[in-house]
Amino acid sequence: MPMHLTEQQQAVLNGSKGEVMAKVMKTLVMYGETFGASRMVPVTSEQGHLVTSFGLSMMKPVYDLMDQLIEGNALSQQKFTMDPRPLDPAVPSNFLQNLIFRFMYSKQADYEKQLKQLGLLSDNAFTCTCYMPEVGNEPKKGDILSWAESSAVVYANSVLGARCNRNSGIIELFGSIAGWVPEFGLLTDEGRKATWVVDVRTTKKPEAQVLGSAIGMKVLEDVPYIRGLDQWIGTDLNDEAKAYLKNMGAATASNGAVGLYHVDKLTPEACEIGESLIADGARSYIIDDAELERVKASYPCIWKDSSATPKLCFIGCPHLSAAQLEQWTDQLQTELKKNGRQKVAIPTVFTAAPAVADAFRLTPRAQELQRMGVVLSSICPLMYMNNPLCGKMPVITNSNKLRTYSTARYYTDDEILAFLSKGGQNA
């Protein structure tokens, strides 16, 4: 079905703002028509967010495209934040790995110049948790977004009540350039209805990353309505609940393709209209202790030697909030003391948005973290892992997203703390 365009949109499509803008518009129209959209709606968020943050040497078509956009004056109408940078010399790496990084991401500086011309918010705007208050890209409820980063999209839709589809990279930039996105899926009331009811019936607080993984693998790209979680994380959408939902949501989005979930009595739309969000004929999924155990046990170990001693640990995918940084620092300190250690037993990297990390560096805990031997970085752990040399390393993480897309092995928060404070395979 062809889309109905307003006069203004049709004019842009016909070339009123130049040939390049016409192509941007045509791409968005084709995208919308593929998914059955009948119209384009304005992007209303203050800022955009782009997923393609890495200057991979092999992405020449992307750099050519950026040049064409800049030359054609098809710039973003909103400033945008970006996913994390792929490089940070502070993160432990050997000579060969450094060589590989320099080769792989040799276009980083040039690409960032292009991004500045297109509308990059600031040099500090590289994080997947752009919605943290310190970063300054927190959409309001009901805002229409043009984002693609899966962990940010699911957070914005579910926790903030904004509206965004799981767009692809570049398409999301086109939406920010045109100022319109096609209306379908999670932008519509109908598309935000839950087609699954998930009942959490565990005897203890579920590990957020495993719960999200179980839900994602079951419902795939559908919308779940989650009941029973309020007994573990409460009914107040405070920082702690938000951090839990951030981790759970990233796992639903990467272990499945969830773009929106509702949590009974907690997330904005569920608080407003409750179970009337559940679509007729919604399917049911019951999660108990045994189901979470089954899901966790199903993760394959793709290390060459499954009993290898871990060489590196990443915490913070998605990037940690300020409260999470503090909590991890305190817990680590307690566990190290308990085990008579001064420093972590495995090289460890905590990752957080540049603005969150900078604020943390001003606090006494930052010295404590450094003293324990932990590196604080704003890198994307996945970008670090995505090459043959790092892929061979036994890396551990508490991120189900990193586990899914790399060779890193998943452990719960408690297991990770045991590794870091006891060492080896003694966790």
Ligand code: F3S
């Ligand atoms: Fe963020 Fe990179 Fe993980 S973008 S969610 S730190 S894979």
